[in-house]
Amino acid sequence: MVQVRVVALAVDSRSQPVVLLKPILDEAGSGRVLPIWIGTQEATSILIATEGAQVSRPMTHDLMKNLLEAVQAELERVDVTRIESGTFFAELTLLTRDGRLVLDARPSDAIALATRVDAPIWVNDDLLEAAGIADGTEMPGSTGEEAQLDEFKRFLEEVDPEDFQG
DSSP: OEEEEEEEEEEOTTSOEEEEEEETTSOTTSSEEEEEEOOHHHHHHHHHHHHTOOOSSOOHHHHHHHHHHHTTOEEEEEEEEEEETTEEEEEEEEEETTEEEEEEEOHHHHHHHHHHHTOOEEEOHHHHHHHOEETTOOOTTOOOHHHHHHHHHHHHHHOOGGGGOO
């Protein structure tokens, strides 16, 4: 397993959000980046957490964080473990009063929670090699990282928080 960080959120040419994960020890322009396509709500949640923005009401991942705190559990780590038929899989490792607990999770939710509680994110080495792309290489369907990030930020500026109410 290799520890990674969220280096960017982007939007592909089909307007699908993508979170880009990169090994923490790799410098920009070197190594590999793992793109994981995620939902708009999860991308919004990750962006809010990485930018330290405040929201008036807790989002789903804020609620998850609050629940962990309420039951005195801690997110020890997130592991992005594999990809099957184009679907990524992840696990949350929780430290609870009764010991360690490993839960299956969608990578998007796991990453959104990890960004809120400052938990480390890890990726399986073989997965990074197989599904990662060389840093500096444009993703299929991409329009360039800065343009994608600008497009996603424009989306966030125009979105109405009521769009996310259940």
